[in-house]
Amino acid sequence: MQMAMQSQVIKLFMPAMIRTEAAPRNLFRYRRRRPVRILYLMKTNMKTANRKTNQKRNPAREKEARPDSLQPRIEPTTLWDFPAQNYGGRRQGDTAYTGATPSHILWNLLQRYTEPDELVVDPMAGSGTTLDVARELGRRALGYDVNPTREDIFHVDSRKLPLESGKAAFVFVDPPYSTHVAYSDDPRCIGKLDAAEPEYYEAMDRVIGEIHRVLAPGRHMALYVSDSFVKGKGFYPIGFELFSLLRKRFVPIDIISVVRRNRTLTMGNYRKAAEEGGFFLRGFNYLFIMRKPLPPSAAGAAPSSKRRGGKPRR
Numbered sequence: 389m390q391m392a393m394q395s396q397v398i399k400l401f402m403p404a405m406i407r408t409e410a411a412p413r414n415l416f417r418y419r420r421r422r423p424v425r426i427l428y429l430m431k432t433n434m435k436t437a438n439r440k441t442n443q444k445r446n447p448a449r450e451k452e453a454r455p456d457s458l459q460p461r462i463e464p465t466t467l468w469d470f471p472a473q474n475y476g477g478r479r480q481g482d483t484a485y486t487g488a489t490p491s492h493i494l495w496n497l498l499q500r501y502t503e504p505d506e507l508v509v510d511p512m513a514g515s516g517t518t519l520d521v522a523r524e525l526g527r528r529a530l531g532y533d534v535n536p537t538r539e540d541i542f543h544v545d546s547r548k549l550p551l552e553s554g555k556a557a558f559v560f561v562d563p564p565y566s567t568h569v570a571y572s573d574d575p576r577c578i579g580k581l582d583a584a585e586p587e588y589y590e591a592m593d594r595v596i597g598e599i600h601r602v603l604a605p606g607r608h609m610a611l612y613v614s615d616s617f618v619k620g621k622g623f624y625p626i627g628f629e630l631f632s633l634l635r636k637r638f639v640p641i642d643i644i645s646v647v648r649r650n651r652t653l654t655m656g657n658y659r660k661a662a663e664e665g666g667f668f669l670r671g672f673n674y675l676f677i678m679r680k681p682l683p684p685s686a687a688g689a690a691p692s693s694k695r696r697g698g699k700p701r702r
């Protein structure tokens with residue numbers, strides 16, 4: 389019995405012993421030679437355990453410490469999953485707009501890659517999520533769309549932006565993913581082009597070309613997109629295709645996977661169709677983060693800390 393207890397004690401404190409002493413070649417010899425140390429470790433550990441379990445609970449303090457799930461926070465990993473479309477109990481963009489971007493995404497990107505007063509551009513602004521988040525954070529913002537939903541969005545085809553080259557500090561774009569949503573009757577809407585056809589990628593290549601032109605060298609852009617599966621037609625890896633278009637002009641910084649919270653993903657008939665039909669429902673969107681390279685003449689010079697990006701800014 390006593391032997392069993394002793395070996396339990398040794399098992400429990402072996403890591404601590406190894407940390408404090410050179411690892412014993414023979415554990416039992418070590419135990420016999422240094423019993424005082426083992427007892428000391430056992431005593432202090434029990435004290436700590438008691439302190440933890442006996443702590444008085446303070447519900448008010450616990451509530452304060454609990455993160456409010458609606459508050460935005462810097463995402464440290466490449467997997468983002470947001471509890472709601474908007475943060476802070478406020479409205480950014482319009483949740484009723486089909487295809488509106490979750491505002492947590494913009495908040496994270498702008499915190500990391502921009503400074504107050506800098507210019508943020510969205511060439512496919514939709515309901516204006518980018519503009520609202522940018523202005524909340526004290527950035528300047530310009531939005532364009534062929535179907536402007538509000539007065540501060542310019543009626544423009546993003547294949548030709550009315551903006552001087554190199555003016556934007558950050559560009560965000562969430563384009564149509566093939567023909568799933570009828571955004572407007574405007575024939576220039578890229579949502580009328582099927583991702584099964586080369587025209588969709590040609591159009592997106594021109595949009596990406598304009599994003600590259602208006603972005604200042606050394607600064608960042610992000611493109612948010614989903615792949616597409618059409619029953620009876622097949623799977624279109626739009627993410628990979630657009631990423632290869634981005635790579636022609638930009639340096640990849642990272643790829644984030646954003647969990648889609650679409651209602652259809654939880655609906656029994658959709659899930660059953662996917663199971664029985666041998667296909668998958670789209671569970672995530674890609675968020676590609678890219679940087680515009682510096683011109684060759686400036687490439688040797690180290691970019692300023694402001695230009696390096698990646699560090700959360702308040």
Ligand SMILES: C[S@@+](CC[C@H](N)C(=O)[O-])C[C@H]1O[C@@H](n2cnc3c(N)ncnc32)[C@H](O)[C@@H]1O
Pocket residue numbers: 481482485486487488489490511512513514515516517518532533534535544545546547562563564571572576577578579
């Ligand atoms: C996914 S939505 C953008 C959603 C937006 N980020 C938001 O949070 O509301 C895509 C947008 O691209 C716009 N669009 C499609 N083709 C366009 C084009 N050629 N030029 C500008 N905007 C275009 C559509 O009108 C639509 O508003």
